[in-house]
Amino acid sequence: MAYSDKVIDHYNNPRNVGSMPKDDPKVGTGMVGAPECGDVMRLQIRVNPETQVIEDAKFKTFGCGSAIASSSLATEWVKGRTVEDALHIKNTDIVRELSLPPVKIHCSVLAEDAIKAAIGDWKRKQGADEAQASAATASAKE
């Protein structure tokens, strides 16, 4: 299969590879896929609690070159966005940006799922924090 230049670039120079402490309350972790399916993505975000802006993102991916490129691109795209804004990233945007062929669309779907899972995890933590916080005092927000 011929890869687009952008896929090759992300594969050769993946952006934001790494991990963050998953117990950090500011960190959201999304792990999607399964080893039996040949693809597992882990995407992590660190969110500023004041601004709701994703200040950092990291990924690690087991999967084909297109899966690696999709998750690498996803980390680039979520950084600097608010959590709500990042939820609007669609797999079709990734397909277009990386010129993925039809057989690789599911790799982009996985990246979208990873973003959603990471944000979901972060939100859960905020909920838990808020529950804890409001048990003590009144919640600061809303």
Added chain:
Amino acid sequence: MAPKLPIYMDNHATTPVDPRVVEAMLPFFTERFGNAASRNHSFGWTAEEAVENARAQIARLINATPKEIIFTSGATESDNLAIKGVAEMYREKGNHIITQATEHKAVLDTCKRLEKYGFEVTYLPVERDGRVNLEDLERAITPKTILITIMYANNEIGVIQPVAEIGKIAQKHGVLFHTDGVQAVGKVPVDVQRDGIHLLSISGHKIYGPKGVGALYVRRKNPRVQVAATIDGGGHERGMRSGTLNVPGIVGLGKACELCQEEMPTESVRMAALRDRLQRAIMGSLDEVYVNGSLDHRLPNNLNISFAYVEGESLLMGINDVAVSSGSACTSATLEPSYVLKALGVGEDLAHTSIRFGLGRFNTEEEVDYVAQRVVETVKRLRELSPLYDLAKEGVDLSKMSWKTD
């Protein structure tokens, strides 16, 4: 010395045509272009003589007689002709065929089609090392069994089946034995007498001959085997396979067999040495790499390895100046990982990480060293990228994690 790039190490898929084979073929495109079936002039006689010479070269390589060689368009056709031809010819005797799970699709899909026409097919499982269990085989034979079709050596893992033992079982029960010899012929000694083979498929392009030509050995004595034609027409090849003979291709196949026979004693030793060198270099530098299939019963030119936590297609992408292939689903049109590895009981997670190295006549030590080095550095790099490698290092048992698969 830096090897010339890209490096071809996918010789189970196809092989380059040996220059000596090309040289033998060339005159048969131009001045010796005759139709081997033309009985009335020297153009025909010259072509026929060349065809008969090739028949003898092929027969010698497998210890058969020239009249037992039928020319085809390749091993896919040979497999079809053997299986469908026996099925039709021996229909009165029975409708049961025995094969096994790791066969090439040319055999499996032929058997599947026959099932639609009322045949019953037993697909034997294989052991963890890729070989069939002979007791299973013998137990599967019924009074209705007419054919056992089990390959000589596998195209993905290079595992060699206990062919001579299968031949004995077939003989004992009066059942015909066909073997797909595509990967074995010319690489290891194949002897239709010693091995008790009744039908044997051969392909030109896996043995440094041209594509689009193959042969089927059909035994003529003890017992005399007959196959019904699948292609009807002018009655060529004693009625078993009609169609004007591909004379240049046949000459090439014959020459390729002759060269394999001459070179096998040294070539097989050289292949095994290169393969072992590759294996040592890779396994000496990486942990959690697993060889798929038996190492004792294996073609000298095959190595099939799973690199845990590194998906195969991403590995291929990292070694893009080396041509090898992967059992990963991501490289296949069906998005299913290799059914051969699955049949061995290799977990799907590891099947996705497998790479097949197929060494050949024109590979060198420098190439092997280069490939090993590229593989090792790419696997290391991709493991740094792999969340599974992280988890494994933390001591998490991946098989016990719950993965959301939807």
